[in-house]
Amino acid sequence: MHEKMSISNYIAVGAMLFALFFGAGNLIFPAQLGQQAGDQLWPAVIGFLITGVGLPFLGVVAIGYSGSSHLQELASRVHPLYGVLFTSLLYLTIGPFFGTPRTGTVAFEIGITPFVGQDAGWLPLFLFTLLFFSVALWLSLNPAKIVDRVGKILAPGIVVILIALISMTFLKPMGAVQPAVPAYADQAFTKGIMEGYNTMDAIAALVFAIIVINALKGLGIKSVKGITDATFKSGIIASLFLTGLYFGSAYIGATSVERFGMFETGGPVLSNAATHYFGTFGTYLMSVVIILACLTTAIGLISANGEYFHSLFPKVSYKAFVWMITVFTFTIANFGLSNIITFSIPMLMFLYPLAISLLLLTFTSKLFHHARIVYVAATSMALIFGIIDGLKALAGSLDTEFSFLTPIDDFLMANLPLYADGLGWLLPVMVVLLATGLFARLAGQAPEEHPSHR
Incomplete structure (x- = not known):
């Protein structure tokens, strides 16, 4: 119809x-x-x-x-x-x-x-x-x-x-x-x-x-x-x-x-x-x-x-x-508008890699037969970077530094494209999505059964 x-x-x-x-x-x-x-x-x-x-x-x-x-x-x-x-x-x-x-x-x-x-x-x-x-x-x-x-x-x-x-x-x-x-x-x-x-x-x-x-x-x-x-x-x-x-x-x-x-x-x-x-x-x-x-x-x-x-x-x-x-x-x-905006930034920096990764997975899901391994792997990578970006933003909001985060931040700043722009998660998520997606296709993994897979 x-x-x-x-x-x-x-x-x-x-x-x-x-x-x-x-x-x-x-x-x-x-x-x-x-x-x-x-x-x-x-x-x-x-x-x-x-x-x-x-x-x-x-x-x-x-x-x-x-x-x-x-x-x-x-x-x-x-x-x-x-x-x-x-x-x-x-x-x-x-x-x-x-x-x-x-x-x-x-x-x-x-x-x-x-x-x-x-x-x-x-x-x-x-x-x-x-x-x-x-x-x-x-x-x-x-x-x-x-x-x-x-x-x-x-x-x-x-x-x-x-x-x-x-x-x-x-x-x-x-x-x-x-x-x-x-x-x-x-x-x-x-x-x-x-x-x-x-x-x-x-x-x-x-x-x-x-x-x-x-x-x-x-x-x-x-x-x-x-x-x-x-x-x-x-x-x-x-x-x-x-x-x-x-x-x-x-x-x-x-x-x-x-x-x-x-x-x-x-x-x-x-x-x-x-x-x-x-x-x-x-x-x-x-x-x-x-x-x-x-x-x-x-x-x-x-x-x-x-x-x-x-x-x-x-x-x-x-x-x-x-x-x-x-x-x-x-x-x-x-607490006032300025403080609400300031302290919302760490949460948003944590959530957006997860949310955007879910969008990427949704639009490419049919290509890897909706395999759960791809969803888990890409989301896990986004979660790691979401935590790093969120903690980094929280340190900025509190006007302090987290000493345990400094060596990680320095390494990623020197080696990862787009990290300085707050988008360092994008390339790793794309690489993991591509690698696990190819694995799922080549392995002939059966599509995951889920009511929303149409």
């Missing part, structure tokens, strides 16, 4: 993908990148788009291509226990560890800081996040259609405001683009790649791809080939929109330095730009829309984590998990 979608359906699914990836919290990263990259904006943005747009796109396509019903099933091709641990860690990362606290702190930075000032102390953040996550808790415990409806209104609202800001920035820049900061002066492209990790969209795509796949099934697309084709074409639409808005936000940041100076995060960049172009009205409008948009994102993340962990531990109720997740999230949020 030939499966085909109309252009309007492709656009609708593309819009859904765009809304999934374009969280309000992600606005701060291209704006901050623009400030720091300065005259190296183009290579930095291209690097950012590879990991901030390209990887999420591939993540959704990979789940569709695999035939898996969800991430845990796909990751279980390595081992069932690994599937649970990896999926749980991804949920915790985009949830209570970093992603959900960030929604509250971004809402505070853009929505409240313009009115209380940068040096207001800890109390305004404490009071705001207490109210913010109390509302998120209540709505997560009592799901209502109003949350979805408000979210559907706010997503276009943010886009309209951003387009207006971007248009004004191109028509009447706030200032000249300044020289790049040292970190971007010589390695803008690879620095942009690392910054794209901060969006967390690549790992979020693996978790939430099932939403898109279920939507496609509702439109009559049932086969793996049909779902893969539809996610690819719809993903192109979403990626084009994301690319335009991320580049525009980065350009806002790049032209803001001469007028406002350098900010610690990207939040004040956008709020100050709104005030600059649209006055007090722009400040209030940006504040309200961003706070509500971050709130709907927080509710979605809290609910998703509650549902997943309740499915793992059915004896603990969904409501109990929601309470625990929200209280933990509130606590983390009060």
Whole structure:
């Protein structure tokens, strides 16, 4: 049976993908990148788009291509226990560890800081996040259609405001683009790649791809080939929109330095730009829309984590998990946006080699007959480098050194291509995948039996 979608359906699914990836919290990263990259904006943005747009796109396509019903099933091709641990860690990362606290702190930075000032102390953040996550808790415990409806209104609202800001920035820049900061002066492209990790969209795509796949099934697309084709074409639409808005936000940041100076995060960049172009009205409008948009994102993340962990531990109720997740999230949020971003980097440097390796394995799985040995070997190599990169990033976040790591770091820095750029894991994983994949084919190993192998 030939499966085909109309252009309007492709656009609708593309819009859904765009809304999934374009969280309000992600606005701060291209704006901050623009400030720091300065005259190296183009290579930095291209690097950012590879990991901030390209990887999420591939993540959704990979789940569709695999035939898996969800991430845990796909990751279980390595081992069932690994599937649970990896999926749980991804949920915790985009949830209570970093992603959900960030929604509250971004809402505070853009929505409240313009009115209380940068040096207001800890109390305004404490009071705001207490109210913010109390509302998120209540709505997560009592799901209502109003949350979805408000979210559907706010997503276009943010886009309209951003387009207006971007248009004004191109028509009447706030200032000249300044020289790049040292970190971007010589390695803008690879620095942009690392910054794209901060969006967390690549790992979020693996978790939430099932939403898109279920939507496609509702439109009559049932086969793996049909779902893969539809996610690819719809993903192109979403990626084009994301690319335009991320580049525009980065350009806002790049032209803001001469007028406002350098900010610690990207939040004040956008709020100050709104005030600059649209006055007090722009400040209030940006504040309200961003706070509500971050709130709907927080509710979605809290609910998703509650549902997943309740499915793992059915004896603990969904409501109990929601309470625990929200209280933990509130606590983390009060460390502030800058600290959340700083300490999320070690976790992301640990997770991304594992996540990207899973994508590579998924797209090449048929070539090595889905042999588990290939999944285990490549993932083990990614895990080794993920631990090294994570510990190295943690040392940087703590402004210290781990003495046991120094000789390993020095050796890899001198001998392994791309290691200095944070991508040292890529070549070893590719070599192991190729070697074990050839072994599996030459040995005539029978395909692993697994429900997601189609």
